[in-house]
Amino acid sequence: MANNKSFWAKTDERKVQGAECRVREERRRIFRQSSWLIQVFAIAQKDFQSEWRTRHAVVTTLAFALISLTLISLSVGSLRSEPTLAAGLLWVILFFAAITALGRTFTKEVDARTDNLLRLNAQPSAVFVGKMAFNFALLLLVALIAIPLFITLMGLVVKNAMVFVFTVAVTLVAMAALGTILGAMLAKVQSRVALLAVAAFPLFFPALAAALQVTASIFGANPEVSAASLRALCAYAAASVLGGLLLFEEVW
Secondary structure: OOOHHHHHHHHHHHHHHHHHHHHHHHHHHHHHOOOOOHHHHHHHHHHHHHHHHHHHHHHOOOOOOOHHHHHHHHHHOOOOOOOOHHHHHHHHHHHHHHHHHHHHHHHHHHHHOOOHHHHHHOHHHHHHHHHHHHHHHHHHHHHHHHHHHHHHOOOOOOOHHHHHHHHHHHHHHHHHHHHHHHHHHHHOOOHHHHHHHHEEEEHHHHHHHHHHHHHHHHHOOHHHHHHHHHHHHHHHHHHHHHHHHHHHHOOO
């Protein structure tokens, strides 16, 4: 009697496990056959939910930006008469804040061992765009907090707010795109944060240089250089996104 009960219990357990496997396979099949935009949304949503539970990247990045702002404000005071220096300091802070944030997107996948599952169930371009969207949102959150504080503490005057907002947004797009593909390349490497900073700087430099010139002109340095620098910045951001879409499958 006991043997019969054990047999039927094992049979029921195998049936349940088989049903669960069929459900998982069906979900994977639906996800593979779903549209590209649905895959992008699902990947970005997963990263947002994961970050909302831990808030590790947000807290770390904001803490770095706020500490840097405090130290700079105590050291140099007002920079209203030094717009070029102010622009340089602003983008240095945002660059290192970005390095702090961008390295975790693919590291979490490797640590949780979900990277192979993501490769099997989503198109590489969808993974790239979904991760880039999350990185851009994270950088935008940091910029929305750090930049107003920087302008206030440094006593700066923004002469063209719309151009300034557009410049920051385009630069963050370029940084998010480049940071996403670099994060995928260095996800399994030890000391990846240090390597990401070293590898990112030469790639970020054209965007940062153009953004610095536009920002300095908006702060009052030389209004004539902003138009050419802004066009160069837009072109480089577009090239960064397009290059990421074309090369991501090779590095992921």
